[in-house]
Amino acid sequence: MDTITLSVRRGSPEQNTTAYWQEFDVPIVEETMSVLDALIWVQRNVDPSLAFRRACRVGMCGTCGTVINGREGLACGTLLGAAAGNGSGPVRVQPLRHLPVIRDLVTDPGVFFDHLRGVDPSLTPGPGLQEPVVLSPDSRERQTVNPHRECIYCGLCYSACSVAGLDSGFLGPAALNRAFALVSDSRDAAGKQRLQIVASEQGLWRCHTIFECTAVCPKGIPITRAIQGLKRKVIVDRLKNLFRLGR
Amino acid sequence: MAFSLRALSLHAGNFQDRYSGTRSGWWAWFLQRLTGVALVGYLFLHIAVISTARAGADTFDTVLIILQKPFFVVLDLFLIAAVLYHALNGVRVLLFDAGIAIKQQALLFWVCMLLTAVITGVAGYFSLPLIFRE
Amino acid sequence: MKPRDMSAPLMSRQEKIITGFWPWFLQRVSGFLLIFLVGVHIWMTHFSGLGDVVRGHQEELVLFEIVKQRLAQGLFIFIDFSLLALVLYHGLNGMRNILLEWGPAARHAAGMTAGLWLLGVGTFIYGAWALLAFIL
Known part of the structure; x- marks a missing residue:
């Protein structure tokens, strides 16, 4: 044989x-x-x-x-x-x-899951939401959120991430992808707080769009796109704050 | 979490163990850092050279005539290539930050490389008289 | 990374840890502006006088008198000083970015940042002093 x-x-x-x-x-x-x-x-x-x-x-x-x-x-x-x-x-x-x-x-995947825990990966329901709250399958919101919920937390993206190798404090692709899935979901009420967490020094700004995470994801999740989406949300948020300060 | 260096060192032995990437996105990032560091080094040299003007016009001209000899014109072409790549890949990253062309990242990297080569080539062609003058 | 208190629900926690945004954002803004400033700078010093040098009307591309004449125009004073400031910010902020991902420097991030600012401001003063030789 x-x-x-x-x-x-x-x-x-x-x-x-x-x-x-x-x-x-x-x-x-x-x-x-x-x-x-x-x-x-x-x-x-x-x-x-x-x-x-x-x-x-x-x-x-x-x-x-x-x-x-x-x-x-x-x-x-x-x-x-x-x-x-x-x-x-x-x-x-x-x-x-x-x-x-x-x-x-x-x-030992400890550090990987520590970072995941760091972005508070569970949904925080807003007040007055009656169960079951569904996002319609053909809604734009559902289309945006869906691929990013496919994560199986295998850690391949974390292993492939060059920045995670340099800085073990970096939140990493999986945690940021999870944060994006929740921030983009209207049923989650903790979006602002979660944006604050991912906008920390060892969060979003350490991602240099190397695209290795996206390349190795076994579920084909466009992880880099999620991280870029979070960055844009923070930019809008910060610039809004700046102009409010000016008034 | 027990984070022992020894446990990490089991597979952090060489470059291959440390970096997954040898794909275009990784090279784009690596070259951006490499050219960035090189340009910072050049910046300080450049400021030092220009500051010879403080020693008078004659000193400045003596230094600058040496620095425009063919050997340095060739070095300047490397400088132009580094600036071009850094700027073009910078635009590539700016596009991603704006949410544009994220899917086409690999193609855009090769566009950056091609434009860098072509424009450096054109600059080199026009600099030929300076490289081959007596 | 600092361990976070996960006992309280996220809604009630006050997370005020946005720290990396402005350096990141200003790196992009300065980089964008530098494309034009460096473009003009390289064109003026290396290529605009090339024809004259090749035809022998002019000895070299860059000489004291040539720079002095260029800097007699207000526009180029503005361009050169903005260039000096922006390129120093962009370069040293980039170095900071790299050093933040290198353990020994990252552990002393505040001191490292202060050191880079000192280096940047010092170099700007030195560079401005050098430039003024052509202007005054």
């Missing part, structure tokens, strides 16, 4: 090991085999100590985010054969960037 070489970045800071690459020859059991399938095969047949995260295996949960051949991707959503360029590899698999490694491919 044909095999593809899987090269995995391994190591554990707790056991004070230095990171190293380990190669495994994985048989092509199925044409449509994913990188995650290959990792599972290695864990079951070669090395049970290989550590990685996964849950749903169908691209819904956002747990198996890794860096494959230098690019962020969901291991379950990346075909092994395609990643090997229809050859025999090697396919290089690394943990996500900018997050501390716990072991092998498992990272």
Whole structure:
């Protein structure tokens, strides 16, 4: 049976090991085999100590985010054969960037979720709203908000963001995208406060429109567009304030 | 949150580990920073050169005649390329801030590169007599 | 980043932390103006006299007398001084942007910003003093 070489970045800071690459020859059991399938095969047949995260295996949960051949991707959503360029590899698999490694491919997403919590990611209903409040599916507002609500919080955008790598205090693409989804939603009443949070020094202004987040998002969310949308909202808000001050 | 440098260093070993990007958007940003820093350095040199005017017209002219020799005319073309790229990509970013052409960001990057090359080429062509004078 | 008190609902919290807007906004405004100012500056110093130099009517593109004649016009005094101020602001604000993303400098952001302002104002005074050699 044909095999593809899987090269995995391994190591554990707790056991004070230095990171190293380990190669495994994985048989092509199925044409449509994913990188995650290959990792599972290695864990079951070669090395049970290989550590990685996964849950749903169908691209819904956002747990198996890794860096494959230098690019962020969901291991379950990346075909092994395609990643090997229809050859025999090697396919290089690394943990996500900018997050501390716990072991092998498992990272600590703490800082990613801290930033998400920082923008208060839950909807704050205004007074007097009677449930259920719906945005009509064909309304303009719904069209604007919809793609930005697709986020599965896999952290690929955070790993791909060059600024997050330089400044761990930067809110990051996912948190800003969530803030945009809420600020653009008329059912949310905390828009002004949320704009204040994202307009802080380590918020919007650290985004330099590098577009890496948008490129790697497994849900195709136009993240940079969301961040630019927030910037425009703040510009309008600030300039309004300035002219009010002048009066 | 335990944020240990050692844990980060496991994959922050080299450039490839640090930056995902080698796509056009990343290059646009990187070149904007590179030309920006270079231009700031040039700015201070430029002010220092102009300030020789305080030592008198003769001193200024002596310095400026040296700085207009062919070697420096060629260096000036690099300066023009850096200014052009920085300005054109600056317009590209201004468009994004206005919410325009965000989807066409990659195309716009190549337009910036092309215009930089073409205009620098034209400037170089007209500067040829200065580069090849005796 | 400072940890935030998440216990109170967002509506009742007073978040007054807009800090990065004006440097960001003014970077764009100064950048936009500089496109025209630098354009005129480069054209006047490198290209407008090119024909005369090539045909031998003029020794060099830039000499003391040539700059002096140009700066005898009020418009160019205005252009050169605006250019000096704006280019220093834009350049040093850009440096600040880069340094804010570099740990050691970001930890001393206030001191770093003050240092850059000092450098900028000092350089402006020095540059203005140099320019006045052509005007006075």
